[in-house]
Amino acid sequence: MNSIEAKVFWFTGLSGAGKTTIATNIGSTFKENYNYTFNLLDGDILRVGLCGDLGFSVEDRKENIRRVAEVAKLFLNRNISSLCTFISPTNEIRDLAKAIIGEKNFVEIYINTPLTICENRDTKGLYKKVRAGEIKNFTGIDAVYESPISPDYILNCYDNTVQDSLDEINSFIALKLKLPVNGDQ
Structure with missing residues (x-):
């Protein structure tokens, strides 16, 4: 699979939209069906380590995405595709990531899940805390x-x-990625 040109797939959407669940499934499916491996860069995971010193101000969110985009670019330079799952809440922030990675290799995927569905899922209990005034x-x-x-x-x-x-x-x-679709070989 070395002839495949790597891409950065940037998943954006609200908290609870399904970004990480979808990316994890993609990783498993492509490993099983194509023996193709992705690097997963997930917002929750990177906020613990690489970006653990950042908060959620506009400036910190921008720096979080800048760091992640630089890491994704490092993998891209080694021809390794990444699945990046980040809320990345503004067009400006996503444009920053695209500028770092390069427009040709940046694939923006919007996981369009309405707020009501995200809030009903509330897998991390965050929306409940927001509604209780515990998170601003x-x-x-x-x-x-x-x-x-x-x-x-x-x-x-x-x-x-x-x-x-x-x-x-x-x-x-x-x-x-120019791979066969649905098992077409």
Whole structure:
């Protein structure tokens, strides 16, 4: 698979939209079906280590994304694709990541999950804390989330079954990497 040109797939969406779940599935599916491995750069994981010194101010969010984009670019330079799962709440912040990585290799995927669905999922209990006043400046509630202006792909996670959504995004990524889609060899 060395002839495949690596890409950075940048997943954006609200907390609880399904970014990490989808990316994890993509990683497993591509390993099993194509023997192709992705690097996963996840917001929650990197906020513990590499970006553990940052808060959630606008400046800190920008620095968080700058660092992650630089790491993704390092992998890209070694022809390793990355799946980056970050809320990355503004178009300006996502444009910064695209500028660092390079427009040709940056694939923006908007995980479009309505706030009500994200809040109902609340897998981390964050929305409950926000509504109780325990967390301030939470993206989508009292801090801005700008939907992407022209993402490369929009996955609407409210119209389809989970499996249909996964099949849809896996096909898109296979096409972007110029791999056979749906087992077509």
